[in-house]
Amino acid sequence: MFCYQCEQTYRSDEGAGCAGAKGMCGKDATTADLQDILLYVCEGVGQYLHRARLLGATDIEADRFILFAFFTTLTNVNFNAAKFVEMIQQASQIRDRAKALYEDAARAAGKTPETLSGPAAFAPADTMAKLLAQASEAAVRKDAAILGEDAVGARALILYGLKGVCAYAHHARVLGEERDAIYATVEHALDMLAREERDVATLLDEALALGRANFLAMEALDAANTGAFGAPTPTSVRVTPIKGKAILVSGHDLKDLHAILEATKDKGINVYTHGEMLPAHSYPKLKAYPHLAGNYGGAWQDQQKEFAEFPGPIVMTSNCLIEPQPRYRGRIFTAGPVGWAGVRHIADENFAIVAQAAQALPGFTEDAPEHTITIGFGREAVLGVADKVIDAVKSGAIRHFFLVGGCDGAAPGRNYYTDFADEAPKDTLILTLGCGKYRFNKHDFGTIGGLPRLLDMGQCNDAYSALVVATKLAEAFGVGVNELPLSLIVSWFEQKAAAVLLTLLALGVRNVRIGPTLPAFLTPALVDVLVEKFGVQPVGDAKSDIAASLARAA
Amino acid sequence: MYKVSLLTRDGATIAFDAEPSDTLLDAAERASIYLPSSCREGGCGACRVSRESGDVELMAYSSVALSEDERMAGDILLCRAQPRSDLALRAPFDEAAVGFAPVPKRRATLVAIEPVGSGTLRLQLQYKDDPTFGRAAQFTAGQFIELTLPDGSSKRSYSLANAPNWDGTLELFIRLQPHGAFSDYLRDRAAIGDTLLVRGPQGQFTLDEASAAPRWFVVGGTGLAPALSMLRQMGEFADPRSCRLFFGVNKVDELFALDAIDSLKAALPQLVVTLCVWKPEKEWREFTGTPVEALAQALLTAPERPDIYVCGPPALIAAAEEAGRSAGVPHDRIFSEKFTAA
Ligand code: SF4
Ligand code: SF4
Numbered sequence: 035m036f037c038y039q040c041e042q043t044y045r046s047d048e049g050a051g052c053a054g055a056k057g058m059c060g061k062d063a064t065t066a067d068l069q070d071i072l073l074y075v076c077e078g079v080g081q082y083l084h085r086a087r088l089l090g091a092t093d094i095e096a097d098r099f100i101l102f103a104f105f106t107t108l109t110n111v112n113f114n115a116a117k118f119v120e121m122i123q124q125a126s127q128i129r130d131r132a133k134a135l136y137e138d139a140a141r142a143a144g145k146t147p148e149t150l151s152g153p154a155a156f157a158p159a160d161t162m163a164k165l166l167a168q169a170s171e172a173a174v175r176k177d178a179a180i181l182g183e184d185a186v187g188a189r190a191l192i193l194y195g196l197k198g199v200c201a202y203a204h205h206a207r208v209l210g211e212e213r214d215a216i217y218a219t220v221e222h223a224l225d226m227l228a229r230e231e232r233d234v235a236t237l238l239d240e241a242l243a244l245g246r247a248n249f250l251a252m253e254a255l256d257a258a259n260t261g262a263f264g265a266p267t268p269t270s271v272r273v274t275p276i277k278g279k280a281i282l283v284s285g286h287d288l289k290d291l292h293a294i295l296e297a298t299k300d301k302g303i304n305v306y307t308h309g310e311m312l313p314a315h316s317y318p319k320l321k322a323y324p325h326l327a328g329n330y331g332g333a334w335q336d337q338q339k340e341f342a343e344f345p346g347p348i349v350m351t352s353n354c355l356i357e358p359q360p361r362y363r364g365r366i367f368t369a370g371p372v373g374w375a376g377v378r379h380i381a382d383e384n385f386a387i388v389a390q391a392a393q394a395l396p397g398f399t400e401d402a403p404e405h406t407i408t409i410g411f412g413r414e415a416v417l418g419v420a421d422k423v424i425d426a427v428k429s430g431a432i433r434h435f436f437l438v439g440g441c442d443g444a445a446p447g448r449n450y451y452t453d454f455a456d457e458a459p460k461d462t463l464i465l466t467l468g469c470g471k472y473r474f475n476k477h478d479f480g481t482i483g484g485l486p487r488l489l490d491m492g493q494c495n496d497a498y499s500a501l502v503v504a505t506k507l508a509e510a511f512g513v514g515v516n517e518l519p520l521s522l523i524v525s526w527f528e529q530k531a532a533a534v535l536l537t538l539l540a541l542g543v544r545n546v547r548i549g550p551t552l553p554a555f556l557t558p559a560l561v562d563v564l565v566e567k568f569g570v571q572p573v574g575d576a577k578s579d580i581a582a583s584l585a586r587a588a
Numbered sequence: 589m590y591k592v593s594l595l596t597r598d599g600a601t602i603a604f605d606a607e608p609s610d611t612l613l614d615a616a617e618r619a620s621i622y623l624p625s626s627c628r629e630g631g632c633g634a635c636r637v638s639r640e641s642g643d644v645e646l647m648a649y650s651s652v653a654l655s656e657d658e659r660m661a662g663d664i665l666l667c668r669a670q671p672r673s674d675l676a677l678r679a680p681f682d683e684a685a686v687g688f689a690p691v692p693k694r695r696a697t698l699v700a701i702e703p704v705g706s707g708t709l710r711l712q713l714q715y716k717d718d719p720t721f722g723r724a725a726q727f728t729a730g731q732f733i734e735l736t737l738p739d740g741s742s743k744r745s746y747s748l749a750n751a752p753n754w755d756g757t758l759e760l761f762i763r764l765q766p767h768g769a770f771s772d773y774l775r776d777r778a779a780i781g782d783t784l785l786v787r788g789p790q791g792q793f794t795l796d797e798a799s800a801a802p803r804w805f806v807v808g809g810t811g812l813a814p815a816l817s818m819l820r821q822m823g824e825f826a827d828p829r830s831c832r833l834f835f836g837v838n839k840v841d842e843l844f845a846l847d848a849i850d851s852l853k854a855a856l857p858q859l860v861v862t863l864c865v866w867k868p869e870k871e872w873r874e875f876t877g878t879p880v881e882a883l884a885q886a887l888l889t890a891p892e893r894p895d896i897y898v899c900g901p902p903a904l905i906a907a908a909e910e911a912g913r914s915a916g917v918p919h920d921r922i923f924s925e926k927f928t929a930a
């Protein structure tokens with residue numbers, strides 16, 4: 035196995051990458067290799083779909099499969115090797131279909147179909163053992179010697195960015211929002227990866243195109259979530275348990291949460307959100323369920339301890355799952371793209387068994403002291419008070435905005451984000467989204483002119499909201515986004531964050547600070563490009579970064 | 589006080605302190621670390637680890653649990669070893685096999701008892717609702733429980749035959765012994781509604797979920813129970829791995845749970861079952877011989893080397909290990925639970 039897609043990848047003097055029997059996330063070599071093969075076969079699907087589309091023929095089921103397949107390979111999503119063997123066979127059948135689609139379309143247009151090579155011609159074996167023997171053909175860094183390190187890094191940026199796009203697009207599509215332009219870009223990117231493009235400038239252009247597609251994906255997801263459940267409104271959420279039977283729902287999929295709320299209606303079971311599911315409490319149609327009782331625990335990296343202590347079943351609806359410990363392995367369920375061998379998977383959105391488990395488990399035996407936090411500052415809520423905000427900026431009451439958002443992780447350097455939020459001057463507003471906020475969202479930041487200083491905009495999946503707010507404020511002030519008194523301090527962990535970064539770059543947002551470390555797949559030369567063209571910079575220490583941000587704006 | 593560090597198969601280090609008068613197993617438990625173990629008396633080998641450095645004193649143990657060769661190679665039994673210096677140990681299991689909470693003690697009601705096949709009973713128990721555990725039957729397929737008779741007079745361990753479930757049901761297959769205290773109770777006094785004390789789940793004879801190899805189960809008599817549990821769980825989870833069951837008894841009328849095996853085939857369409865009777869006294873169409881003989885034959889034509897799960901008497905396990913070895917199945921791909929007649 036070789037994998038260096040996430041921030042916690044193994045780093046040593048010799049370089050970065052998880053290459054042993056297991057990655058730092060717990061993904062074993064078998065699963066990692068099978069994931070590579072799955073994506074490689076998907077590249078083959080993309081080769082045909084891309085060409086078919088140019089001839090006016092599409093296969094939306096194939097596109098949907100690609101989204102799902104890519105989503106399963108994000109960090110901390112699916113660790114079930116057997117599932118990947120199954121999906122590889124599916125992918126191979128879908129590729130045959132895509133091939134026929136393309137060839138028919140070509141012939142109908144009076145053209146001779148091309149004979150494609152590379153992933154299009156790769157024949158995956160039918161057993162796990164034989165598949166593993168083929169893994170080197172699909173490895174991320176294969177042909178590094180021929181392509182060169184910079185091209186390999188740029189290709190990795192595309193591959194991982196693509197994973198993020200697919201995850202967002204999949205979330206949107208399960209709620210009925212799809213955009214053909216996203217599929218077209220995904221197919222194009224797959225084709226580019228398949229044909230071993232090595233020109234770095236071309237690859238970076240493709241990465242930016244993906245960033246634009248990701249903006250569409252995030253817009254679709256926003257439309258999906260708000261369309262299904264209403265626009266988030268400021269909401270106070272209990273973060274301590276109450277007595278009674280309990281279910282914990284983690285991940286990012288609001289549709290699954292909704293199905294769980296339905297399955298547990300009037301059964302005397304309290305449903306708690308965990309991690310990135312927290313923002314669910316602010317959607318009118320979700321918070322209308324009185325048994326959506328509160329939020330429990332912190333970010334994903336604390337789950338082993340928190341899940342062990344939770345007295346009911348736990349459902350993982352998307353990332354970020356880490357190895358289920360024996361103490362709760364029997365009462366954790368996976369759904370959607372998530373999986374772990376030996377853990378029950380709910381594939382049909384029927385959560386009745388989870389309700390049954392909650393009834394059978396003890397639940398909380400007493401109320402904990404009440405404590406609440408306020409969330410729900412999505413774009414509508416913030417823009418609803420735009421006048422106030424604009425006045426406060428004009429009067430000098432708000433000097434600066436910081437967007438301190440993104441993923442959390444276990445790396446010790448992540449205290450930076452806590453320090454940053456805590457030390458941001460009192461006349462600044464902090465916007466946040468993603469599970470990085472758990473580092474500080476229970477702190478008291480006070481208010482400015484009646485507005486809370488900490489505005490929680492939602493999941494990492496809600497980065498769209500932040501971009502809309504920035505754009506609207508820029509319009510109101512008659513300046514570009516880069517001229518706003520706004521600094522972005524982004525913490526990344528996995529591939530959705532990579533996609534969001536590409537979106538920021540594609541939209542021309544400059545001077546983004548990212549941390550706690552830069553992606554290992556970016557070579558020094560690629561980092562130089564990002565620094566020069568986009569002003570991207572690694573985070574330093576919180577005090578100086580705050581001072582520098584304020585100085586730049588002044 | 590000595591420092592003990594135990595390196596698990598997947599590279600985690602577990603550390604605890606031990607007094608010279610402690611067994612290592614007890615010392616770990618005082619630190620709320622529950623290492624794989626079963627008999628706790630040097631009889632089963634479940635607690636065997638290898639010693640990288642340091643000295644221990646071993647109390648009496650059975651050579652079934654630790655052979656002379658293994659001892660010479662530095663292996664020890666945690667339940668029998670007292671430290672005589674700081675110790676560095678290496679475990680043959682993953683960190684996930686280590687419990688960090690005590691084994692639950694719960695009460696269950698006897699809800700069904702019936703003969704199935706000659707000399708074997710099927711027992712069904714129902715956990716009572718409990719403030720700490722609720723009423724769920726949570727365990728890992730393949731594990732066992734220890735039952736104490738209502739009057740507290742006797743304890744016995746039995747593998748669970750059903751899959752973990754939320755209604756609190758425990759299903760057991762028990763072979764009656766001529767003079768066992770437990771068998772006497774079951775034969776003469778057991779009544780629906782009796783309350784038994786259950787200590788469990790325990791045991792590490794569980795599926796290696798990380799392995800992608802086909803799973804073959806080789807079982808004799810009531811050794812079927814843990815295999816049934818694992819297969820039922822696979823069925824419920826729609827596990828796509830290829831799997832086979834070799835189930836053997838001595839005489840045709842000793843076969844049991846055939847209906848359960850049939851329903852398994854519906855849930856796990858890929859399951860291939862070979863029923864083996866050693867000395868069929870009447871007409872018998874399936875395999876004549878032991879399940880190990882059936883295994884050996886099947887291995888000859890197996891396209892992939894399977895993981896082999898064996899449960900039954902020590903002789904069956906030894907024979908299955910031998911059959912596996914000669915067909916090139918690595919030693920660490922053969923998992924077994926010795927099962928001593930109760
Ligand atoms: S996802 Fe991250 S931690 Fe896991 S194997 Fe890949 S780089 Fe390593
Ligand atoms: S924000 Fe990123 S790290 Fe956090 S839960 Fe979501 S995907 Fe995982």
Ligand code: FES
Pocket residue numbers: 624625626627628629630631632633634635636653665666667668
């Ligand atoms: S627990 Fe059985 S030998 Fe130690």
